[in-house]
Amino acid sequence: MTQNMIDEVRTYWDRRPCNIRHSNAPVGSIEYFEQVEARKYFVEPHIPTFADFNRWRGKRVLELGCGIGTDAVNFARAGARYTAVELSSKSMELARRRFTLLGLQGTFYHGNIEELSSLVPLERYDLVYSFGVIHHTPRPERVIQNVLKYLGPDSEFRLMLYATMSWKNTMIAAGFDQPEAQSGCPIAVAYSREEVQTLLSGMEVFEYSQAHIFPYVVEKYVKFEYELQPWFKAMPKEMFHALERAFGWHGLIKARLPR
Numbered sequence: 121m122t123q124n125m126i127d128e129v130r131t132y133w134d135r136r137p138c139n140i141r142h143s144n145a146p147v148g149s150i151e152y153f154e155q156v157e158a159r160k161y162f163v164e165p166h167i168p169t170f171a172d173f174n175r176w177r178g179k180r181v182l183e184l185g186c187g188i189g190t191d192a193v194n195f196a197r198a199g200a201r202y203t204a205v206e207l208s209s210k211s212m213e214l215a216r217r218r219f220t221l222l223g224l225q226g227t228f229y230h231g232n233i234e235e236l237s238s239l240v241p242l243e244r245y246d247l248v249y250s251f252g253v254i255h256h257t258p259r260p261e262r263v264i265q266n267v268l269k270y271l272g273p274d275s276e277f278r279l280m281l282y283a284t285m286s287w288k289n290t291m292i293a294a295g296f297d298q299p300e301a302q303s304g305c306p307i308a309v310a311y312s313r314e315e316v317q318t319l320l321s322g323m324e325v326f327e328y329s330q331a332h333i334f335p336y337v338v339e340k341y342v343k344f345e346y347e348l349q350p351w352f353k354a355m356p357k358e359m360f361h362a363l364e365r366a367f368g369w370h371g372l373i374k375a376r377l378p379r
């Protein structure tokens with residue numbers, strides 16, 4: 121049963137790896153990867169701030185669910201000793217290719233992060249990082265039990281989980297939106313602040329914030345035109361950012377072993 125669900129998750133992300141359509145250039149070219157990165161951080165500018173790539177120079181970083189590797193190359197470029205696990209072979213193939221093209225070093229494991237300790241040798245990492253992944257897997261609590269084995273007293277676990285109390289979740293519930301760009305995502309769970317702490321049992325959540333309301337007209341956005349929805353266009357920027365901090369879709373979590 122759970123195996124079937126994992127297969128469904130893998131099939132979904134293999135069919136359309138995350139952000140694969142962020143560029144019209146030939147998939148896998150240098151130009152393609154540059155455009156994917158530019159668009160990703162233009163639309164989600166909170167990611168580089170949250171990941172804080174430069175902080176991990178010379179440190180060991182383990183990413184769970186690297187997708188096509190946009191954050192991955194930024195950790196490696198900043199000088200981190202980078203390791204990733206990814207379920208979708210299509211996504212991982214692109215991430216690996218990206219590292220080769222850019223002459224970066226990284227270690228990649230293909231598999232299910234619910235079985236992390238049977239894939240990645242047990243060692244301490246300074247940072248375990250997972251952006252928008254754990255809410256897509258059938259048994260998230262297994263992932264967390266595994267992550268605990270890779271954390272030392274000074275390690276951090278930074279992750280993004282979808283937030284229940286968000287504009288996006290409200291629009292999904294009202295039938296105006298869907299969780300992912302492609303319909304039919306088999307699993308996409310949103311978490312309240314309290315549910316985050318319950319999921320991360322055995323850890324201390326020392327920072328929680330929310331970010332990201334997607335403000336563009338989708339029909340234009342897919343054509344690389346950035347037109348704000350009229351209700352966001354009418355809003356002063358500061359007001360929009362206040363809304364994002366209170367009702368953003370991305371729950372940005374920093375956790376560690378209890379002190």
Ligand SMILES: C[S@@+](CC[C@H](N)C(=O)[O-])C[C@H]1O[C@@H](n2cnc3c(N)ncnc32)[C@H](O)[C@@H]1O
Nearest residue numbers: 133138185186187206207208232233251253257
């Ligand atoms: C929304 S994408 C995010 C990718 C990347 N973190 C990013 O921000 O671009 C979700 C990713 O999680 C991966 N994933 C989902 N469940 C997984 C699992 N159980 N084990 C490993 N990877 C998983 C998917 O294959 C997909 O690449």
